[in-house]
Amino acid sequence: MAFSLFILFLIIGVIEIYAFQAVKTFTKVKWVRLCYVIISLMSIVFIVYQFTRFDRSVGQTPMFMITVGLMLLVLIPKLLITSVLILEDGLRLIVGSRNYFNNYDKEASFLPERRRFISKVALGIAAVPFLSLIYGMTVGKYNYKVLRHTLFFDDLPDAFDGFKITQISDIHSGSFDNPEKISYAVDLINEQESDLLLFTGDIVNTNATEMHPWIDTFKKIKNHEFGKYSILGNHDYGEYVEWKSEELKNKNFEDIKDLHRQIDFKLLLNENTKLKKGNDEIALVGVENWGVKFKKVGDLNKASENLKKEDFKILMSHDPSHWDAEINTHEKDFHLTLSGHTHGFQFGIEIPGVIKWSPVEYVYKQWAGLYVNMERYLYVNRGFGFHAYPGRVGIMPEITVLELKKRKKVV
Structure with a gap:
C-alpha cells in the first residue's frame, strides 16, 4: 500500500512539474505563475482531503461527485500537457545529443530551451477537455x-x-x-x-x-x-x-x-x-x-x-x-x-x-x-x-x- 501511494504521488509530482513548465514557458508574469501554483496546490489538497474522508458505509455523496469532477478537471488537461512536453523533451534530447557528439558549441546548454510555441500548443490542447468538462458539469448532464x-x-x-x-x-x-x-x-x-x-x-x-x-x-x-x-x-x-x-x-x-x-x-x-x-x-x-x-x-x-x-x-x-x-x-x-x-x-x-x-x-x-x-x-x-x-x-x-x-x- 505504501509503495502504491509513493508511485501515485510520484506520478502526480511529474505531471505537476511538467504542467508548471508549460505555464512558465508561456508567461513571464510572476503573479500569473504564482496564482497557478496556489490554485493547483489548493486543488490537490482539497482532492486528497476529500478522498481520505470517503465513507464506504455511505457511498457516493454530492461532495464526492464534486471531488471527482474537480479531479478530472485538474488531471486530464495536465496529462495532455505532460504528454506534449515529454514528446518535446524527447526531441530536445535528440538535438542535444547530436550537438554534443558533433562538437558544436560545448559551452551551450546540453538541452535546447523549451519552445514557447510548443507550450502554447500544449495549453491549447489542454483547454479542450478543460472547457468540455466544465460544460459537461454545468450543461451537459441535463442536456436530454x-x-x-x-x-x-x-x-x-x-x-x-x-x-x-x-x-x-x-x-x-x-x-x-x-x-x-x-x-x-x-x-x-x-x-x-x-x-x-x-x-x-x-x-x-x-x-x-x-x-x-x-x-x-x-x-x-x-x-x-x-x-x-x-x-x-x-x-x-x-x-x-x-x-x-x-x-x-x-x-x-x-x-x-x-x-x-x-x-x-x-x-x-x-x-x-x-x-x-x-x-x-x-x-x-x-x-x-x-x-x-x-x-x-x-x-x-x-x-x-x-x-x-x-x-x-x-x-x-x-x-x-x-x-x-x-x-x-x-x-x-x-x-x-x-x-x-x-x-x-x-x-x-x-x-x-x-x-x-x-x-x-x-x-x-x-x-x-x-x-x-x-x-x-x-x-x-x-x-x-x-x-x-x-x-x-x-x-x-x-x-x-x-x-x-x-x-x-x-x-
Whole structure:
C-alpha cells in the first residue's frame, strides 16, 4: 500500500512539474505563475482531503461527485500537457545529443530551451477537455436528447404494427441537484405519446432514500396504455457500500424495490407478462441484473417460463454484456433486448453517421445505441442520470423512442 501511494504521488509530482513548465514557458508574469501554483496546490489538497474522508458505509455523496469532477478537471488537461512536453523533451534530447557528439558549441546548454510555441500548443490542447468538462458539469448532464428508431420485424403480430415504446435507464436519483431540469425531462417523456414505458434499472446510486425527494416528480409520468414496467440494475443491490449489518442491506433492497411501486411502475423480477392488443399479444420479459462483470442474479429461464420460442418477446436486461453471453444463444429467441448500464461512459464523441466513440467501448462491445444480430435487436440506452463524474461530455442523457413495424413481404 505504501509503495502504491509513493508511485501515485510520484506520478502526480511529474505531471505537476511538467504542467508548471508549460505555464512558465508561456508567461513571464510572476503573479500569473504564482496564482497557478496556489490554485493547483489548493486543488490537490482539497482532492486528497476529500478522498481520505470517503465513507464506504455511505457511498457516493454530492461532495464526492464534486471531488471527482474537480479531479478530472485538474488531471486530464495536465496529462495532455505532460504528454506534449515529454514528446518535446524527447526531441530536445535528440538535438542535444547530436550537438554534443558533433562538437558544436560545448559551452551551450546540453538541452535546447523549451519552445514557447510548443507550450502554447500544449495549453491549447489542454483547454479542450478543460472547457468540455466544465460544460459537461454545468450543461451537459441535463442536456436530454430524445432519440428515435424504427425497428422492423418479420414476425411482429399485426396488431402491434406501429407500437411505440419509450425507454429510460439509469436514473441514479442520488446524483440529481436540479428539480427544474428533472421536471423538464419528465415532460419530455410524456410528450412522446408512446404505448408503453420501460425503465431498465439503476433507480438510485445506493440508498433507497436518494429517490425520496424525486418520487412526486416521477409520479407525474403519465400512465401509458400498455403500462409502465421496470427492472433492477447493479446499483439497486447495495453492493458498493459497506453495511453495518446484513439486515440493513436487505431492508434497503426491499425499500428500493418498493420505490418502483411508489412511482407507479410494475417491477419485473425474473418474470414476464403478456401485452394484449386486439387478438394479438407480445411478451414483456424482465430479468434481474446479469452482467459479465457483476453478480449474476438474472434468470432467463425463470423469466421466460411458459413462453414459446415463436412468441414475440421484448426483454429488459440492465447490463448489455448479457446479450452476447446468454441472450443470443438462448432457446427462447428474444426479438428485442433493452439495456442501459454503460452511460456511454458519460464521455465521448458522437456525430451521427460520422463517428461514435467512447473509452467504454474497450470494455463493452455494445455500449450505446442500436445493435443487430441475426435480425434480433439490442438497444443500449445512454442513461437518464449520471454517476461519479457529475456531468456528460459528448454522450448526452437519453430518452429513447422505439417504434415497432411489421416488415412487408416482397412479392
